[in-house]
Amino acid sequence: VAASIADVARRSGVSVATVSRALRGLPNVSPATRDRVRVAADELHYVADPNAARLAGQRTWTIGLVLPMLSTWYHSRLFEGIERAGEELGYDVLPYVVGGRERLRAFLADQPFRKRVDVLVVADVRLDEAVLADLRATGVPVLVCGMHVEGASSLRLDDRAATAGATRHLLDLGHTDIAVIGGLTDDPFDFAVPLERIAGVRDALGAAGLALPDDHVQPGDHRPESGERAMQTLLALRPRPTGVIALSDEMAIGALHAVRQAGLRVPDDVSVVGFDDHDVARHVELTTVRQDVVGIGTRLVEMLVAELADPAAGPRHEIAPTELVVRGTTGAPAGAAPRKHTAAVAATDPV
Amino acid sequence: VAASIADVARRSGVSVATVSRALRGLPNVSPATRDRVRVAADELHYVADPNAARLAGQRTWTIGLVLPMLSTWYHSRLFEGIERAGEELGYDVLPYVVGGRERLRAFLADQPFRKRVDVLVVADVRLDEAVLADLRATGVPVLVCGMHVEGASSLRLDDRAATAGATRHLLDLGHTDIAVIGGLTDDPFDFAVPLERIAGVRDALGAAGLALPDDHVQPGDHRPESGERAMQTLLALRPRPTGVIALSDEMAIGALHAVRQAGLRVPDDVSVVGFDDHDVARHVELTTVRQDVVGIGTRLVEMLVAELADPAAGPRHEIAPTELVVRGTTGAPAGAAPRKHTAAVAATDPV
DNA sequence: TTGTATGCGTTATCAC
DNA sequence: GTGATAACGCATACAA
Secondary structure (H helix, E strand, O other): OOOOHHHHHHHHOOOHHHHHHHHHOOOOOOHHHHHHHHHHHHHOOOOOOHHHHHHHHOOOOEEEEEEOOOOOHHHHHHHHHHHHHHHHOOOEEEEEEOOOHHHHHHHHHHOOOOOOOOEEEEEOOOOOHHHHHHHHHOOOOEEEEOOOOOOOEEEEEOHHHHHHHHHHHHHHHOOOOEEEEEEOOOOOOOOOHHHHHHHHHHHHHHHOOOOOOHHHEEEOOOOHHHHHHHHHHHHOOOOOOOEEEEOOHHHHHHHHHHHHHOOOOOOOOOEEEEEEOOOOHHHHOOEEEEEOHHHHHHHHHHHHHHHHHOOOOOOOEEEEOEEEEEOOOOOOOOOOOOOOOOOOEEOOOOO | OOOOHHHHHHHHOOOHHHHHHHHOOOOOOOHHHHHHHHHHHHHOOOOOOHHHHHHHHOOOOEEEEEEOOOOOHHHHHHHHHHHHHHHHOOOEEEEEEOOOHHHHHHHHHHOOOOOOOOEEEEEOOOOOHHHHHHHHHOOOOEEEEOOOOOOOEEEEEOHHHHHHHHHHHHHHHOOOOEEEEEEOOOOOOOOOHHHHHHHHHHHHHHHOOOOOOHHHEEEOOOOHHHHHHHHHHHHOOOOOOOEEEEOOHHHHHHHHHHHHHOOOOOOOOOEEEEEEOOOOHHHHOOEEEEEOHHHHHHHHHHHHHHHHHOOOOOOOEEEEOEEEEEOOOOOOOOOOOOOOOOOOEEOOOOO
């Protein structure tokens, strides 16, 4: 049976109040006393019971991370970034995986996070204003990652500009028939992000006098299989698109597979652009839009600390940078001359 | 300000004890009373304070998951599997990321999990008997994933048999010069698994009268970059190995990249086998050893529940199955006839 | 079936 | 600088 604060108090000959102060580094404790207490605590292998501390202290020291899934590259990285930054400040990170309508509904209905976390980071989960209002009504501060929402601080990419840049890269190479993989799916995931990214493609296409037909936007759920299927559909189109933008690297890899299985070459017959700069992207020579996911996690923790420190301050909205990384899966379409050279960042090996 | 159990008691005209019983589905509550309480709780949006409940109830309903990192495919999948299975039983899952000697040391020294979790699942972290004894001295039950340890229940693969099978596959194709990527690295990760897997390769090689020279075992930390570097080293060897077994798919993908960058062909010049059956393995045609990581997570939760229910029962040791999946990255070395056909499972698309 | 009373292990507010 | 002591919000023997 573990030692309690009373045991430490007895052993060091002081009161529990002093033990609490001494161990937490609060002022108004004489150095000598603090040492005695520390020694006693060590000898007894004492650690404060988090539940008791949280009950009395009114803080949970826990960050709730709401995300649609855990095992995609992007989400596991985000988790890692938040966990690392949070751990240094003494926060636990508790995942709430709400992929699929049912789990999201249950999460919103049961609100298992109440009295359980100090703050909620909602990543890539569609939150309309009503749902957000529900969340905020619980009194739990909410930060949003991946999209812009009124009434809550947010950190996101400029998704629209990012895919517009990727699209211009393809246009510059001479592509005129461009498609997108990763449009909205009904289930089990429901990001708001795809809309922005597709809008970005439309922006760039429109500026070049081109359109994005409906059949040029194929759904995908961020698993490679969905990218493969989407690409198969696109390859069956006549005329066949020569440039494809996948909204995640994982789908891009599935798409590449489909192209090669169809006996076509990359990039001669089809150019492919991904999104994320996944660990393996460099190793499959994938041109992609890079984002610093771990950095985003770190920044979210900083924002959340600021928010907790000054809840009165209004919501802050920040944009994390992206960067087009040109590798081998994009090139001029067979039989077309490039319009001009893309002013893109060249792929470089990480140092 | 949130409602407490006293508020619900007042509103439904019963005592707090009855509210507690009613809401938790305990017996000895009349249906009528239970209903009244439920209605009152709903109206007040009441949820029990987990910290108070845990303090009083002596259970944390939390599973601590100790792992070296979060963002590799394997670990994020494992987390997902445990989270999913745990959530259904009402458990939270709290990650303790101890990659790197420093974090592991701090984890062992501070023991932040004490009074915080009901059970610890230790995955792919090297635990010698002394460390394990330290952990168990805290009174927290420990399950081990990925390796066999005396004194704690464990779930693992038969790593040795798995890589032996992969090696036989290469031998059967006619390879006689075989190397391994993913041997122990000193930092920041320190699995016990590589030793077993390398032993498996040695087993199969030895049975064929072949050896595994030291320079045929290159270190790797499971990131693609390390696989690439390892393969570059192997390609510089003379004679050059024709068959390479990477101890994870992520390293295998890096290795494939190195082969192709060197102007060599796969599998004609070099055959590559991975380990895991990563989501993208199929899409890069990677021959690999498949394991069901999510299933392992689920099984771990079942084992842990059993352990908690009957702590007296001795440790149980289980083995999860693996399966060789033959795809396009393995074939006969140029200029060699296969010894015989491998009796391996053919690659099939997931249904 | 229901209510009363005590304990859970801290932190925080006071006095001293 | 230090020590009582009252919360904190719930679970649970025990009594009714």
